[in-house]
Amino acid sequence: MTSRPYLNRRTLLRRSAAAGLVTVPALGALSACASGGGSDNEPEERGETSADNPFGVTDSELEVVIFDGGFGDQYAKDAEAIYEQSYGSVDHTKTQEISSQLQPRLVQGSPPDVIDNDGAHAMEIAALIHDEQVYDLTELLDAPSLDDPNTKVRDTLMPTIVEMGQYGGQEVYQLNYAFTIYGQWYSRTALERIGAEYPQTWDEMLAVCEAAKREGMAGWTYAGQYPYYFNFTMYPMIAKVGGPEVLAAIDNLEPNAWRHDAVKAVFEAYYELTARGYILEGSPGMSHEDSQDEWNQYHALFIPNGSWVENESKANTPEDFRMAVGAPTGLDSSDAMPFGTLWASGSAPFFIPADASNAAGGLEFLRIMLGKESASNFTKLTSSLTCVRGAADDLELGPGLTSAKETFEAAGDNLVLPRIQDWYSTLNNEDIGGAIADMMAGNIEPDEAITRCQNAADTVAQDDSILKTRHV
Structure with a gap:
């Protein structure tokens, strides 16, 4: 599937940020900009839910930004291809400049739907949570897993993963996809x-x-x-x-x-x-x-x-x-x-912005990534474990990962x-x-x-x- 033939506001902001046309406010300024006010995204409209579509994803574009580091981004592209088989197209971007490119968009209320917030230039997740700019992922954790509808997503995860996504409460704001x-x-x-x-x-x-x-x-x-x-x-x-x-x-x-x-x-x-x-x-x-x-x-x-x-x-x-x-x-x-x-x-932290226009799609994308097919593929491509229990059990691992x-x-x-x-x-x-x-x-x-x-x-x-x- 191809991207839509028009430029929406968040796409323009993304390209402007990449070109250096949008300035990044200081962290103190970011602290004053809580989510929910000034967002230019239209309210998300969800469709009917089902066993195969627990979040009610509709046929709308999903925007994913991946940190271009040691894991590369092919694993995300492969998961996006699975997503596109059932839902809308995916606008995929990779970058090492997470903060400078994405922080302005969060402040403007037009963020991507999924962010791999990793690397030396990652955004301060605690500050974003404080400003209510991060979506609570509890809905994802309590959804049926992709491979076994009788098992919740949270029950497929490695030790410490849920805890790492919590910041002073029971809500879970980020998913650390790799297990390091x-x-x-x-x-x-x-x-x-x-x-x-x-x-x-x-x-x-x-x-x-x-x-x-x-x-x-x-x-x-x-x-x-x-x-x-x-x-x-x-x-x-x-x-x-x-x-x-x-x-x-x-x-x-x-x-x-x-x-x-x-x-x-x-x-x-x-x-x-x-x-x-x-x-x-x-x-x-x-x-x-x-x-x-x-x-x-x-x-x-x-x-x-x-x-x-x-x-x-x-x-x-x-x-x-x-x-x-x-x-x-x-x-x-x-x-x-x-x-x-x-x-x-966990490492490689993913989150969904509170102002994401396709949060349901973001949740489904993460659910796909937590399926055994995507998790095993990540290990094959990156020589690293994921947060999914047993996803690497049947794989032939390299010497470093075998030792790990x-x-x-x-x-x-x-x-x-x-x-x-x-x-x-x-x-x-x-x-x-x-x-x-x-x-x-x-x-x-x-x-x-x-x-x-x-x-x-x-x-x-x-x-x-x-x-x-x-x-x-």
Whole structure:
């Protein structure tokens, strides 16, 4: 099916934003623009509902915007093709500039119907929720799943997915489509070349890095331009050392949460990597692609990352690399949680704007994506798991994803879920990430990095204009 032969107002706004003709208001200005006022979309008219069409989708155009990152967008196009078999045409756009292109349209009241709000330039979802600009997805979760009408969508999802979409209440505002295993990614081949086992304690980590150094290989590299990548291993290590309640205190912006002994121990451990010269030279200035390329060339043993890395770096990964991921290394036997403790949770967050002109179509599109056909297709295309239970069970997986699945299964109930990265993304990515970046570059020591993290968290805690969410 082809797109409609006319340009509606939201299509004009989308093209204007892409061309830089629409200015983006400051976040404070966005906070003053609640949804429901000034929308130029006509009220949505739903059709009759049925077992096959639980949301009453009518034959109207659906607009979908996908983040053009490590997962690409082919998986979305394939799901859109399924949608078009029964409903209207799909206007598909991919971009890395999510905020600059879409935030003006949300303010104007003419947003797309579905947004993959991902990447370094994602919109602050908490602020959008606060301004009532996000559609409640509870209707989707309580609908019959695509493959089994006797099973609700919510009952097909992996652990933590529903929780991740909640912001201080029972409503669910976003769907994290991918299921990511965060940890220390490495090459089994490289580890074997230096005659080492995967390190479970920090003394073992230092010994492995020293062995790598003797063979001309750095112990670690990382994306210095995106230093929050270090959080993918540091956060679960903090929970492992001190218990999950330490992460909960950090998420809740509690006073002195960053000064907990577990945080200090982890920062000092990571700083030792820098002090001993185990970080690949040049890492502080690298992009994620740069650091992954260096890692793929056996220039460094470990890299903090998520399970999207297998697909994102596949063009430069040697055939003999044997990519794998391990649970974050702990401190020692005094740790509060066992080795294997893992951060495994949803990523690739999707939401439907409150002012979407085809919210019913957006709900149905997400229901299609949560069907086994689309979920399995995503895994085949991206080498990443989805939030759908069992969707990858019958697939032949690459070495990285096979390792990720095994590491997740070995973790059992020892899963942690840091929320600061989606509750307060600017704090996480820029302030805390920046402090860790300076520490890992050797510019500051752990105590100063901790002070900066705590001061930044206190500033957010005291800012009444920022929506607060808490663990209960």
